[in-house]
Amino acid sequence: MVIGTPAIAGNTYNWSPAIGLSATNIAQPSANPTSTTSYTVTVTAANGCTSTDVVTVNFREGSVGNVVWNDVNGDGIFNEAASEGINGVNVELWSVGTDNTQGTNDDVLVQSTVTSTQSGAPGQYNFKICNSKLLCEIPNFHERK
Numbered sequence: 001m002v003i004g005t006p007a008i009a010g011n012t013y014n015w016s017p018a019i020g021l022s023a024t025n026i027a028q029p030s031a032n033p034t035s036t037t038s039y040t041v042t043v044t045a046a047n048g049c050t051s052t053d054v055v056t057v058n059f060r061e062g063s064v065g066n067v068v069w070n071d072v073n074g075d076g077i078f079n080e081a082a083s084e085g086i087n088g089v090n091v092e093l094w095s096v097g098t099d100n101t102q103g104t105n106d107d108v109l110v111q112s113t114v115t116s117t118q119s120g121a122p123g124q125y126n127f128k129i130c131n132s133k134l135l136c137e138i139p140n141f142h143e144r145k
């Protein structure tokens with residue numbers, strides 16, 4: 001997210017701490033911290049006057065998850081019994097990369113996990129994420145006959 005206010009000509013900007021910021025010397029850096037962080041900005045005007053402000057960026061960890069299951073009736077919908085979940089399937093979570101396009105060479109593997117029984121239901125998987133530009137691939141899934 002972008003923090004700060006639009007630049008005023010002649011002012012200089014100094015953000016602290018630098019962690020998670022795209023730059024510390026611009027009016028409106030992009031902030032992507034991995035924990036809730038309070039940033040202090042010191043603005044120095046052309047006449048030497050300074051002022052400070054604090055911006056707190058709340059970090060909220062999101063999660064995505066689902067179930068890998070045996071689609072008995074072949075309709076693509078999980079309307080089978082919970083016991084049809086399949087454990088032991090490797091599931092990978094990929095970022096679309098800087099080109100913002102799925103399936104190209106700059107895609108980045110973010111996390112992988114293996115489906116397991118959670119709360120008594122087999123075939124479950126879950127990723128903790130903090131980035132919305134993600135996609136899922138299931139490379140070694142084979143339908144059960």
Ligand SMILES: [Ca+2]
Nearest residue numbers: 073075077079
């Ligand atoms: Ca089904």
Ligand SMILES: [Ca+2]
Nearest residue numbers: 096097101104
């Ligand atoms: Ca890509």
